[in-house]
Amino acid sequence: MLRLTPILLAIGYAIVMYRISVWRTHRELDAKSTELADPVLKRMTDRLAAALEIDRVPVYIYEIDPVNGLAAPDGRIFITRGFYRKFRNGEVSAEEMASVIAHELGHVALGHAKRRMIDFSGQNAMRTALIMVLNRFIPFIGAMIANALTSLLASRLSRQDEYEADEYAAALLTKAGIGIGPQKSLFHKLEDLTQQRAGVAPAWLMSHPKTGERIAALEALEQRWARG
Numbered sequence: 001m002l003r004l005t006p007i008l009l010a011i012g013y014a015i016v017m018y019r020i021s022v023w024r025t026h027r028e029l030d031a032k033s034t035e036l037a038d039p040v041l042k043r044m045t046d047r048l049a050a051a052l053e054i055d056r057v058p059v060y061i062y063e064i065d066p067v068n069g070l071a072a073p074d075g076r077i078f079i080t081r082g083f084y085r086k087f088r089n090g091e092v093s094a095e096e097m098a099s100v101i102a103h104e105l106g107h108v109a110l111g112h113a114k115r116r117m118i119d120f121s122g123q124n125a126m127r128t129a130l131i132m133v134l135n136r137f138i139p140f141i142g143a144m145i146a147n148a149l150t151s152l153l154a155s156r157l158s159r160q161d162e163y164e165a166d167e168y169a170a171a172l173l174t175k176a177g178i179g180i181g182p183q184k185s186l187f188h189k190l191e192d193l194t195q196q197r198a199g200v201a202p203a204w205l206m207s208h209p210k211t212g213e214r215i216a217a218l219e220a221l222e223q224r225w226a227r228g
């Protein structure tokens, strides 16, 4: 039992930190967001809702500047103020905004949203717990292994999630009669934006796989669907 105690403590610590980080993210979103009231975008989300055979898609504006979209496990979709501003400026079309919302709906539908609520402190908790456990068996190198494992797991999970959410969005946008075009054109636009600002990528791209690879994956999907 004495041998196991540090391991149990590490696991307990990880669970508590995870809970705190989920709670903190929820509280931040609740405090800094308002429901989207834009008639043009509402028409788009109504088309998505009709394709999904649900009443409505709950979309909120999250009052921060970085261009980003995210989904809460309860199904709420958040578009940042910075992203919405690009739509109001005419830099991003309503159909392209719909493609972001469809992508985020994919994260909810596929059950990714819960996992994604874990912010960095959640990841750090996991890393710390792993270090505590591994160090008991392999001193010194245990910490390095724990670091590598956590990073690898986080990036692999997120890449896979992104391709799945893109695929879900492509199917939903096709069913809603919007098509895959806006999804691809938005990727191109965001990439151009990155180049203009000398390599400063919008947050929505940074947390995602390379744009070129995402477009290629969508085109492969189109070909697969065309073959039927």
Ligand SMILES: [Zn+2]
Residues within 6 Å of the ligand: 103, 107, 161, 162, 165, 208
């Ligand atoms: Zn995503």
